[in-house]
Structure formats: C-alpha cells, structure tokens
Amino acid sequence: MTVLPLAQPCELPTPILRVSDLRQWVYCPRVVWWTHVCPVGKVESFKMRQGLAKERRQQRLQKRRTLRAFGWRHGHIEANVQLFSPELGLSGKLDMLLHTGVQRFPIEIKFTHGPARLNHRLQLAGYALLLEEYYGIAVPHGYVVRLPDDTVDQIPIDGPLRDLTWKTMQALRNTIRHERMPPASTLPARCIDCEYRHFCGDV
C-alpha cells in the first residue's frame, strides 16, 4: 500500500503591503491594524484636510522640477508612477521617477524641515526595491525633495537600510497574519491629530 504524505496545512496568504505602510509603521505600528486587519474609516481633521490640499498644490508644482535639481543633464521625470510587485508583495505610487539611460531613481516629496527621517528613507527603499524588481537594475540611491527647505537630498539605499526595510515588511506581515494589535504609540502627541484617534480607546 502506498502511503501518501499528509497534505501540508494551508499557509496563510502573504499580505500585499503598500510602501506607505513602511512609513506608517515608524510613525505608529498600530496604524497597520486599522488599515489592514480591522479597516475603519479615517477621521480627517480640518487641519489635515487643509494640509492635504496644500500638499497637492505644491506637489503639482514640484512635478515641473527639472533634472538639473538632481544633478542630471539627460533623461526625464515621470510623475505619480504606480508600482506593484507580486513577488515582493508590495505596491505603491511613487511621487516622481527619474529616468536617465537605463538607470531609474525614485524621488519622494516631503513637507517637513530637516534631513530625511527614517520613515522617509524606508519609504524610498521600498520604492527602490520595486524599481529593481521591475527593471532588473540596481538602484543605489534615491532623492527626497524637501519643500519647506527647497532642497534635494540624495539618500543611499545601502545594506543596513535594505535590511531594515525587509525586517519592517516582515513585522508588518506578522501583525496582519496573526491579527495582533500592536501597542499604542509611545509618543502620545502623535495621537492628537491622528486619523485613528477615535478608534484607539486606550490613548
């Protein structure tokens, strides 16, 4: 008699993440709960609505920024580029994509002062992984345009940042798969104008 091996238990599907989830995880890990595990409608404050309208206006203007601002003479810039990789289980809409020869560089527009923070760098690395997957090229760096300072920062997509990006994606997926609510942000000030403040009963 032939004994067939027992069927392997079904593995939980791999959740598709958005590049913005990487940024949100740094802001507050609980956001992933309200967006992926137990989705709720966001409550946008007046201040946030005003801020978003201003950001959209500024973003439209930034799309006209020339190659020279990034130190390139040849190529072109494409705005609002939708990216998706089933292999990475990752999707996102990139603010701008710089094409020069066979090279591609992600560009993100930010509205905060000072050097690019970890959340910006993780987001840029997420887009770099998507571009590498799609074009089959290396993406050694990307750019962050800081509107308030009117500066462009070149951000290396180096080994430690890549490691952290993979680990963050793993942490996000574990949270979604096991439906474990992460603790509230350790910085209560972040809860004040958070879209999910009405749903977090413990803050």
Ligand code: SF4
């Ligand atoms: S209200 Fe506070 S704890 Fe809840 S998601 Fe927002 S920042 Fe995180």
